[in-house]
Amino acid sequence: MEQLLHLLISVSEKAANVARVCRQEAPLFELLVQEKTGADKNKKFMQDFKTLADVVIQEMIRHDVGAQFPELTGFIYGEESNKFENGLGESVTVTVCNKEEDTTALLAKVLDGDQTAAALLTRAIHQDLQVKDEAAESLQLSISPEDVGIWIDPIDATSQYIEGKEEEVSDEGFCPSGLPCALVLIGVYLRATGEPVMGVINQPFNQKDSTGKGWKGKHFWGVSYGGVKACSFTHPTQSLGKDNGSLAVVLSSSERQEVKDALAPLCKGRLMYASGAGYKILCVIQGLMDVYVLSEGSTFKWDSCAPHALLRALGGGILDLAQCLSAISDGKKGQTPELTYHKPRAGSQGVERWANQGGLVAYMDSAVIDRVVGALIGKI
Structure with a gap:
């Protein structure tokens, strides 16, 4: 290998x-x-x-x-x-x-x-x-x-x-x-x-x-x-959040307003935006961002597989956002459903068979997951 x-x-x-x-x-x-x-x-x-x-x-x-x-x-x-x-x-x-x-x-x-x-x-x-x-x-x-x-x-x-x-x-x-x-x-x-x-x-x-x-x-x-x-990375640099207790959160500029409003307090209102799902995850890998959140199923297995492996090598990961929200709502806090790459979605056609349909949360430090997912409960 x-x-x-x-x-x-x-x-x-x-x-x-x-x-x-x-x-x-x-x-x-x-x-x-x-x-x-x-x-x-x-x-x-x-x-x-x-x-x-x-x-x-x-x-x-x-x-x-x-x-x-x-x-x-x-x-x-x-x-x-x-x-x-x-x-x-x-x-x-x-x-x-x-x-x-x-x-x-x-x-x-x-x-x-x-x-x-x-x-x-x-x-x-x-x-x-x-x-x-x-x-x-x-x-x-x-x-x-x-x-x-x-x-x-x-x-x-x-x-x-x-x-x-x-x-x-x-x-x-x-x-x-x-x-x-x-x-x-x-x-x-x-x-x-x-x-x-x-x-x-x-x-x-x-x-x-x-x-x-x-x-x-x-x-x-x-x-x-x-x-x-x-x-190939050493320990990531400090994120662009910098303020004590503040997170650096990166989103797509097309992210729904409810998500932006829910996450803004976590980063003192300083949300960041970038193009490309792969690039946003790379920013998390590099330590420039603490977390990348996407609430829609507009990324695919080919977008996330490679950067997901790098995140896992550094102790991070990529979770299915919808499953995280559901787990907390069902009282199963702490369960972390990672994305997988081997099975198409049943009942879907074309490229949608390989969509990350539940959205995603890409993170380096698992400590941020509860804060981010908690802020989104009941908002989307």
């Missing part, structure tokens, strides 16, 4: 390269964006888009992992349909081929015959990139790849990626919107229980490079299985 972790770190960096390549030329990027419809659409958004970058990254990860670990074939799941429609109205199934020239030919179909753009993407997809991470490579894990599955969110916060605002991270490390919120998420879970055991997060647009024209990325990883808890 340590070999799988090393592979996931490396393919996450390849994914970050693809994401950066696809943003370099605005006319090229305009060709790559397509609106989702029907069962693929996230009901939270009036318009929900996927990009060729999303699809290519997902299929590249599926190809590279399946080639090295064939026992995972059929257990690597992603957010995106791999069908893309080109300018001629032709539906093209995007896959990564074993030969570069075959991948180029397939991508050229999507890109209306643009061989130059197709070759550029193909080079990023087929590069032999090995990321060195001594801490990750030194781990010893006694779990078989046959026992796990993988969730991929190829570009979380796709809307921020498409909009492309080049906002840089603040001195505190927090960025409410813009390219830094767009993340590559790869999570590993146990097939039997759905427990998240390994996660890799790559932030392709972490900071501007020395020229000021391009971007440099950063990767993060965590493992929580059996007696092994390891993470």
